[in-house]
Amino acid sequence: MFSRDSWQEIFQTIKxxxxxxxxxxxxxxLGIFIFIILLGLxxxxxxxxxxxxxxxxxxxxxFFPGTTSVPYKGFKANRRIQFKNDDIKDIxxxxxxxxxxxxxxxxxxxxxxxxxxxxxxxxxGVAPVYQFAEQTIMMQGRFINEDDVKNKAKYAVIGRLxxxxxxxxxxxxxxxxxxxxxxxxIIGTFQDAGGDREERYVxxxxxxxxxxEKNTDxxxxxxxxxxxxxxxxxxxxxxEKLTKFLKEKHSISPTDESGFFIRNVAxxxxxxxxxxxxxxxxxxxxxxxxxxxxxxxxxxxxVFVVKERTKELGIRKALGATPFSIVAMILQESVFITIIAGxxxxxxxxxxxxxxxxxxxxxxxxxxxxxxGTAIFSTIILIIFGAIAGYVPAKRAAQIQPIVALRDE
Amino acid sequence: xGSNVLxxxxxxxxxxxxxxxxxxxxxxxxxxxxxxxILGMLDLLDSGTYTLDGVPIVNLNExxxxxxxxxxxxxxxxxxxxxxxxxxLENVALPLYYQRxxxxxxxxxxxxxxxxxxxxxxxxxxxxxxxxGQKQRVAIARALAxxxxxxxxxxxxxxxxxxxxxxxxxxxxxxxDEGKTILVVTHEPDIANMCKRIVQLKDGVIIEDKKITQxxxxxxx
Numbered sequence: 001m002f003s004r005d006s007w008q009e010i011f012q013t014i015k016x017x018x019x020x021x022x023x024x025x026x027x028x029x030l031g032i033f034i035f036i037i038l039l040g041l042x043x044x045x046x047x048x049x050x051x052x053x054x055x056x057x058x059x060x061x062x063f064f065p066g067t068t069s070v071p072y073k074g075f076k077a078n079r080r081i082q083f084k085n086d087d088i089k090d091i092x093x094x095x096x097x098x099x100x101x102x103x104x105x106x107x108x109x110x111x112x113x114x115x116x117x118x119x120x121x122x123x124x125g126v127a128p129v130y131q132f133a134e135q136t137i138m139m140q141g142r143f144i145n146e147d148d149v150k151n152k153a154k155y156a157v158i159g160r161l162x163x164x165x166x167x168x169x170x171x172x173x174x175x176x177x178x179x180x181x182x183x184x185x186i187i188g189t190f191q192d193a194g195g196d197r198e199e200r201y202v203x204x205x206x207x208x209x210x211x212x213e214k215n216t217d218x219x220x221x222x223x224x225x226x227x228x229x230x231x232x233x234x235x236x237x238x239x240e241k242l243t244k245f246l247k248e249k250h251s252i253s254p255t256d257e258s259g260f261f262i263r264n265v266a267x268x269x270x271x272x273x274x275x276x277x278x279x280x281x282x283x284x285x286x287x288x289x290x291x292x293x294x295x296x297x298x299x300x301x302x303v304f305v306v307k308e309r310t311k312e313l314g315i316r317k318a319l320g321a322t323p324f325s326i327v328a329m330i331l332q333e334s335v336f337i338t339i340i341a342g343x344x345x346x347x348x349x350x351x352x353x354x355x356x357x358x359x360x361x362x363x364x365x366x367x368x369x370x371x372x373g374t375a376i377f378s379t380i381i382l383i384i385f386g387a388i389a390g391y392v393p394a395k396r397a398a399q400i401q402p403i404v405a406l407r408d409e
Numbered sequence: 410x411g412s413n414v415l416x417x418x419x420x421x422x423x424x425x426x427x428x429x430x431x432x433x434x435x436x437x438x439x440x441x442x443x444x445x446x447i448l449g450m451l452d453l454l455d456s457g458t459y460t461l462d463g464v465p466i467v468n469l470n471e472x473x474x475x476x477x478x479x480x481x482x483x484x485x486x487x488x489x490x491x492x493x494x495x496x497x498l499e500n501v502a503l504p505l506y507y508q509r510x511x512x513x514x515x516x517x518x519x520x521x522x523x524x525x526x527x528x529x530x531x532x533x534x535x536x537x538x539x540x541x542g543q544k545q546r547v548a549i550a551r552a553l554a555x556x557x558x559x560x561x562x563x564x565x566x567x568x569x570x571x572x573x574x575x576x577x578x579x580x581x582x583x584x585x586d587e588g589k590t591i592l593v594v595t596h597e598p599d600i601a602n603m604c605k606r607i608v609q610l611k612d613g614v615i616i617e618d619k620k621i622t623q624x625x626x627x628x629x630x
């Protein structure tokens with residue numbers, strides 16, 4: 001069946017029937033090509049989705065205070081909860097197993113000026129590790145470090161747009177800005193994937209702000225990160241234990257849900273991943289649809305090819321071709337064409353995706369790609385179904401009485 | 410197609426000896442082509458027996474029929490039935506391909522038979538580049554290439570003008586002279602008279618079966 005002779009016979013048929021070969025090959029190539037393009041673009045859509053929603057670190061908790069709703073341990077209801085520096089210290093001491101890092105956040109806003117230019121900005125007192133929580137990217141200089149916190153240094157790290165507003169093309173680093181009548185030296189500028197709003201922030205050491213406010217130890221919020229290797233389940237346990245610990249420390253009833261609140265990014269992440277999964281499902285659905293359309297296309301072509309060859313097959317049978325040799329010939333030919341054309345379509349699709357690259361970023365398609373496994377798998381699927389699609393008409397053609405095949409004129 | 414039952418042959422009883430050149434005649438619809446197709450195992454018989462070279466042809470499955478056709482029978486059709494994308498040589502070599510003869514040998518044998526029908530110079534030409542007579546001669550060469558026991562010709566001159574027809578008949582006579590058994594279906598009396606025996610069919614029965622004195626086609630050419 002796979003002798004050199006039969007291959008020569010097939011190559012001759014392919015060579016002498018170029019249009020037919022081209023048509024069937026083209027159908028296969030196009031099917032695979034469109035499949036790969038669609039799946040790649042779908043992946044690109046998923047990528048930009050991930051980028052939009054996953055800008056902050058994904059292993060962080062935000063704690064913000066509230067007011068108690070039930071009396072507890074002699075305290076009345078409606079008591080405001082206030083986080084303080086010792087909360088940070090206690091969490092650090094009690095949860096070393098879970099904790100990756102922790103930072104207080106102090107939210108302030110006010111006029112910030114440089115020379116004669118001034119504007120209203122939000123500014124925040126934070127610890128050095130806050131950089132990881134916000135996934136701030138330094139453009140120039142550095143972020144706040146431990147020494148700055150310890151020395152209560154009058155340093156400021158400003159957002160890209162703050163630098164643009166106040167300094168224009170001038171070098172910001174090394175200059176001083178005035179916040180609340182105090183001069184701060186700029187030690188770094190940053191950008192943030194979170195967008196314009198986040199690039200209009202100014203970060204100061206939290207100790208410096210506390211010093212300026214009569215050496216207070218109050219903080220507004222706490223951000224902390226668990227160790228990523230804990231996973232989602234570990235994070236949930238950590239959240240539970242931490243909640244219990246803080247409720248006890250601040251004398252909040254275990255059943256009181258409004259003493260403080262937790263924003264769990266891991267939880268949000270889970271929801272966003274569900275959206276991403278739905279997106280992926282839609283993309284796969286479209287892909288499978290394309291693949292089915294491709295298989296139908298190949299089936300049609302095969303029916304046409306066999307129909308066109310009916311007379312030739314009749315002649316071959318009259319000359320002594322067995323039904324098996326007829327089926328083998330048609331299948332061998334169709335599988336050969338499908339493999340070559342499928343490969344060409346696959347390579348073309350992958351090439352186009354690579355060529356497109358990030359040029360469609362404005363259409364929310366980022367880094368479209370298709371992994372090699374999927375590409376090869378779908379090509380093989382198409383080849384197998386192409387063979388099955390070819391087998392049915394080939395089998396029927398092989399069983400026609402030669403005289404019937406020769407009769408149509 | 411084929412679901413209506415139609416009895417075409419209604420009791421045919423005849424035998425052909427080795428080396429005979431038989432013309433099967435009859436008007437259209439008389440069953441002459443059907444008879445030839447059954448002899449050629451291109452069509453199946455509903456009832457009766459058929460013995461070829463001492464072998465009873467019964468319970469033919471397709472594979473078996475294909476092997477018998479390849480070994481015992483050579484076909485010549487009215488419409489030539491050459492494969493249009495193959496050269497004359499490749500067409501002649503095709504039955505040998507199904508005998509699993511190696512390529513080189515196939516081509517040698519095919520060339521030999523093309524020479525026999527006088528077309529060795531046209532070996533590389535496609536059927537579309539050949540005249541009707543040439544095509545039929547290629548078809549005859551192809552039918553002979555597998556060295557069959559019987560040559561079955563269905564209206565071999567039906568699509569040819571009379572001069573070409575006589576040329577083709579001359580070739581058939583020459584092959585018969587070498588001892589090959591040949592059956593020719595025709596409705597032309599002059600072609601029939603170039604055979605050695607004429608079988609007249611009408612409405613599916615033999616109405617006449619006579620031996621005749623052969624008229625040599627070379628007399629006309």
